[in-house]
Amino acid sequence: xxxxxxxxxxxxxxxxxxxxxxxxxxxxxxxxxxxxxxxxxxxxxxxxxxxxxxxxxxxxxxxxxxxxxxxxxxxxxxxxxxxxxxxxxxxxxxxxxxxxxxxxxxxxxxxxxxxxxxxxxxxxxxxxxxxxxxxxxxxxxxxxxxxxxxxxxxxxxxxxxxxxxxxxxxxxxxxxxxxxxxxxxxxxxxxxxxxxxxxxxxxxxxxxxxxxxxxxxxxxxxxxxxxxxxxxxxxx
Amino acid sequence: xxxxxxxxxxxxxxxxxxxxxxxxxxxxxxxxxxxxxxxxxxxxxxxxxxxxxxxxxxxxxxxxxxxxxxxxxxxxxxxxxxxxxxxxxxxxxxxxxxxxxxxxxxxxxxxxxxxxxxxxxxxxxxxxxxxxxxxxxxxxxxxxxxxxxxxxxxxxxxxxxxxxxxxxxxxxxxxxxxxxxxxxxxxxxxxxxxxxxxxxxxxxxxxxxxxxxxxxxxxxxxxxxxxxxxxxxxxxxxxxxxxxxxxxxxxxxxxxxxxxxxxxxxxxxxxxxxxxxxxxxxxxxxxxxxxxxxxxxxxxxxxxxxxxxxxxxxxxxxxxx
Amino acid sequence: xxxxxxxxxxxxxxxxxxxxxxxxxxxxxxxxxxxxxxxxxxxxxxxxxxxxxxxxxxxxxxxxxxxxxxxxxxxxxxxxxxxxxxxxxxxxxxxxxxxxxxxxxxxxxxxxxxxxxxxxxxxxxxxxxxxxxxxxxxxxxxxxxxxxxxxxxxxxxxxxxxxxxxxxxxxxxxxxxxxxxxxxxxxxxxxxxxxxxxxxxxxxxxxxxxxxxxxxxxxxxxxxxxxxxxxxxxxxxxxxxxxxxxxxxxxxxxxxxxxxxxxxxxxxxxxxxxxxxxxxxxxxxxxxxxxxxxxxxxxxxxxxxxxxxxxxxxxxxxxxxxxxxxxxxxxxxxxxxxxxxxxxxxxxxxxxxxxxxxxxxxxxxxxxxxxxxxxxxxx
Numbered sequence: 001x002x003x004x005x006x007x008x009x010x011x012x013x014x015x016x017x018x019x020x021x022x023x024x025x026x027x028x029x030x031x032x033x034x035x036x037x038x039x040x041x042x043x044x045x046x047x048x049x050x051x052x053x054x055x056x057x058x059x060x061x062x063x064x065x066x067x068x069x070x071x072x073x074x075x076x077x078x079x080x081x082x083x084x085x086x087x088x089x090x091x092x093x094x095x096x097x098x099x100x101x102x103x104x105x106x107x108x109x110x111x112x113x114x115x116x117x118x119x120x121x122x123x124x125x126x127x128x129x130x131x132x133x134x135x136x137x138x139x140x141x142x143x144x145x146x147x148x149x150x151x152x153x154x155x156x157x158x159x160x161x162x163x164x165x166x167x168x169x170x171x172x173x174x175x176x177x178x179x180x181x182x183x184x185x186x187x188x189x190x191x192x193x194x195x196x197x198x199x200x201x202x203x204x205x206x207x208x209x210x211x212x213x214x215x216x217x218x219x220x221x222x223x224x225x226x227x228x229x230x231x232x233x234x235x236x
Numbered sequence: 237x238x239x240x241x242x243x244x245x246x247x248x249x250x251x252x253x254x255x256x257x258x259x260x261x262x263x264x265x266x267x268x269x270x271x272x273x274x275x276x277x278x279x280x281x282x283x284x285x286x287x288x289x290x291x292x293x294x295x296x297x298x299x300x301x302x303x304x305x306x307x308x309x310x311x312x313x314x315x316x317x318x319x320x321x322x323x324x325x326x327x328x329x330x331x332x333x334x335x336x337x338x339x340x341x342x343x344x345x346x347x348x349x350x351x352x353x354x355x356x357x358x359x360x361x362x363x364x365x366x367x368x369x370x371x372x373x374x375x376x377x378x379x380x381x382x383x384x385x386x387x388x389x390x391x392x393x394x395x396x397x398x399x400x401x402x403x404x405x406x407x408x409x410x411x412x413x414x415x416x417x418x419x420x421x422x423x424x425x426x427x428x429x430x431x432x433x434x435x436x437x438x439x440x441x442x443x444x445x446x447x448x449x450x451x452x453x454x455x456x457x458x459x460x461x462x463x464x465x466x467x468x469x470x471x472x473x474x475x476x477x478x479x480x481x482x483x484x485x486x487x488x489x490x491x492x493x494x495x496x497x498x499x500x501x502x503x504x505x506x507x508x509x510x511x512x513x514x515x516x517x518x519x520x521x522x523x524x525x526x527x528x529x530x531x532x533x534x535x536x537x538x539x540x541x542x543x544x545x546x547x548x549x550x551x552x553x554x555x556x557x
Numbered sequence: 558x559x560x561x562x563x564x565x566x567x568x569x570x571x572x573x574x575x576x577x578x579x580x581x582x583x584x585x586x587x588x589x590x591x592x593x594x595x596x597x598x599x600x601x602x603x604x605x606x607x608x609x610x611x612x613x614x615x616x617x618x619x620x621x622x623x624x625x626x627x628x629x630x631x632x633x634x635x636x637x638x639x640x641x642x643x644x645x646x647x648x649x650x651x652x653x654x655x656x657x658x659x660x661x662x663x664x665x666x667x668x669x670x671x672x673x674x675x676x677x678x679x680x681x682x683x684x685x686x687x688x689x690x691x692x693x694x695x696x697x698x699x700x701x702x703x704x705x706x707x708x709x710x711x712x713x714x715x716x717x718x719x720x721x722x723x724x725x726x727x728x729x730x731x732x733x734x735x736x737x738x739x740x741x742x743x744x745x746x747x748x749x750x751x752x753x754x755x756x757x758x759x760x761x762x763x764x765x766x767x768x769x770x771x772x773x774x775x776x777x778x779x780x781x782x783x784x785x786x787x788x789x790x791x792x793x794x795x796x797x798x799x800x801x802x803x804x805x806x807x808x809x810x811x812x813x814x815x816x817x818x819x820x821x822x823x824x825x826x827x828x829x830x831x832x833x834x835x836x837x838x839x840x841x842x843x844x845x846x847x848x849x850x851x852x853x854x855x856x857x858x859x860x861x862x863x864x865x866x867x868x869x870x871x872x873x874x875x876x877x878x879x880x881x882x883x884x885x886x887x888x889x890x891x892x893x894x895x896x897x898x899x900x901x902x903x904x905x906x907x908x909x910x911x912x913x914x915x916x917x918x919x920x921x922x923x924x925x926x927x928x929x930x931x932x933x934x935x936x
């Protein structure tokens with residue numbers, strides 16, 4: 001297993017947001033984590049990426065215990081999060097944001113070829129290289145956030161709500177790009193509110209409710225599961 | 237209001253103001269960088285500058301510098317003093333960060349507590365040079381000002397009309413501006429500089445990019461300390477003294493300069509510093525030097541009241557054109 | 558929090574005394590308060606060993622005990638006033654010495670026959686040589702001037718962020734001092750002499766030898782002000798301050814005009830500072846600009862913060878510590894500022910809530926960490 005999360009508990013002050021959550025992601029897999037607002041999706045991402053420390057439980061990455069590492073240390077090991085919403089640096093240009101993604105890398109030539117790759121995936125970004133990120137639209141910022149995460153050549157790409165706040169057209173587009181990234185060989189754990197897209201994309205999926213995993217299975221199986229259809233896909 | 241006095245000596249007053257302002261600008265860098273990254277007014281920064289001035293004195297004493305040394309030796313000694321002062325000042329700034337600010341940051345203490353701690357640090361540093369060191373080592377430490385030997389004697393470089401440009405003024409202004417340009421390039425163009433801007437804009441996301449926040453914070457204190465140490469060297473070249481409480485007024489004025497230009501903004505520190513220096517000299521030419529210090533305070537109060545974001549606007553991230 | 562260390566639990570017990578008293582029945586409370594008060598009144602004559610060891614004049618060159626007591630009471634007034642601004646309204650005022658100076662100079666300028674102001678007024682209206690305003694008239698005047706100064710400073714600046722406010726007030730304190738030093742109307746660097754003493758039946762009641770009488774006066778003023786401020790704390794205004802401090806936006810939604818109440822706090826704090834300054838000038842009989850250096854502002858802030866801001870008793874204790882300790886241990890006088898600085902940093906880093914925090918205030922501090930995290934969770 002590339003990522004193993006075991007019984008993690010995450011507290012915000014007195015409030016417990018995750019109550020012993022466990023999940024796994026294998027090499028080359030695309031795994032989705034779906035759940036409603038407030039189910040603990042973003043908390044899970046914060047815990048895995050190391051932005052928040054967990055109060056108990058264990059997180060191993062690539063066979064190594066990373067529970068006590070800071071976010072920047074985990075990132076250097078290839079565990080890279082593209083944060084939700086507008087997690088881009090608003091005062092930097094598109095190129096500078098992408099350079100930030102390659103902050104830990106020194107291989108100039110390879111970085112340049114990764115620039116090419118990101119601009120191929122997101123032609124919109126290549127049109128706006130010099131634009132300051134804070135002035136771009138929500139969809140463009142989301143693309144930038146994902147592109148920036150790719151710049152570090154992640155072993156595991158964590159995507160936090162890539163569809164958040166986007167128009168349906170754009171959601172389609174973002175997900176087809178994510179599929180492309182997966183096909184190019186990147187392992188992905190994606191957290192989503194948009195269950196249909198996430199389940200269609202995923203090899204496997206977990207269903208999160210109020211800080212607990214309540215269901216797990218193959219993405220295609222969950223898509224046809226009645227209770228899931230009722231709760232998350234709006235089909236009676 | 238003595239306008240004829242001001243007009244007649246305008247060129248001289250302006251250069252005088254620019255010289256003063258250059259030193260303010262270098263000290264203001266430390267305030268602006270730390271504020272940009274931590275949203276903290278580093279009250280102890282003025283003392284980092286003071287420590288630099290004492291270090292310059294220490295180096296001069298150690299090598300037995302005096303005004304009679306040859307040109308090349310004088311340049312060598314000055315550069316050495318600047319280097320050591322920059323290192324010692326940076327070290328002082330780092331110690332303050334590690335001993336006082338980091339523990340409070342880990343506790344998420346409110347700004348009021350951090351500010352009072354900063355005042356405490358400032359007091360401790362002042363008293364170390366104003367008292368403690370005197371008890372252990374005697375003079376020159378203590379409460380009185382100490383003369384610092386002149387290594388580079390003042391000379392006229394060129395003359396325009398009734399105005400003489402001195403080599404010291406020229407060195408101070410050029411060195412300060414050069415340093416500011418170098419730093420601006422560093423922050424806007426280099427990889428580490430991008431890291432600093434990233435932490436200033438969004439610390440959590442910066443750590444997701446692999447930026448070690450504490451390293452960036454230390455870097456910022458080091459840069460501020462280096463600038464303050466060099467400012468101290470330039471100050472001793474122009475005003476040749478060290479005193480335990482010399483940091484206070486310069487610190488307040490440098491902070492004013494930082495706010496005036498837009499705190500958190502590197503170019504703002506330069507603009508604010510130069511502007512404040514010139515305003516001060518003009519006002520003392522117009523009224524009297526007794527009121528010089530009030531000028532800085534009045535400017536500070538007025539700017540904060542009417543344009544708290546300063547001339548060029550806040551934010552380290554948006555320091556670009 | 559589980560504090561098992563004996564030192565901390567002692568602190569906690571002592572800190573709990575005032576609130577214990579608050580719950581005690583009237584017949585316990587009243588005699589106890591009277592007992593404490595009479596002890597305070599008796600203090601200047603304290604001569605019974607071993608208690609007399611607290612006196613500062615036991616060794617040669619020791620400070621006069623009554624003078625020390627007077628200064629303690631005086632700074633306690635300052636601490637009570639500044640506690641309103643910092644502790645209750647949550648505004649960091651680094652220029653409080655400015656208001657202290659305003660009070661001192663008010664009585665000097667209008668009450669002293671030697672001041673340029675009284676001389677000018679006398680000449681303008683043909684009053685006899687040596688005319689000056691009566692002491693009693695100077696009190697409301699000083700308070701009014703301080704209130705006006707507080708509003709003039711507060712109105713434009715109270716909307717600023719906390720740390721900016723601190724710097725602006727500091728600038729204000731310095732401006733006042735420099736103006737007093739440079740202006741001929743305020744006597745310049747030399748200051749003003751012949752500041753009047755309070756009126757008394759016996760004309761020589763307040764003299765330079767029987768300093769304990771000055772102490773009693775300051776004590777009386779202090780007690781009255783504590784009583785007033787306690788009333789204020791539990792009034793509508795006090796609750797508004799609490800609401801603003803805890804969450805300004807929420808308070809605004811509930812219809813609390815934060816700006817108005819901040820201005821109130823500023824003005825009340827200013828007038829208390831002025832009262833202390835007035836007493837100081839009167840006791841000293843002269844004022845000079847150098848008596849109002851910025852360091853004094855830091856000292857005042859330290860009193861409130863070390864004691865535990867938001868708690869009157871904490872502020873009083875802080876004022877006591879900072880005034881008394883240096884006088885008692887005079888032989889280390891030259892080390893005083895350094896020790897003060899080290900103590901300030903150590904207390905803030907190790908115990909940011911102060912020695913005797915207002916319990917609400919301490920909880921706020923404790924909550925801050927959680928709040929920050931919860932805000933992050935919501936994002």
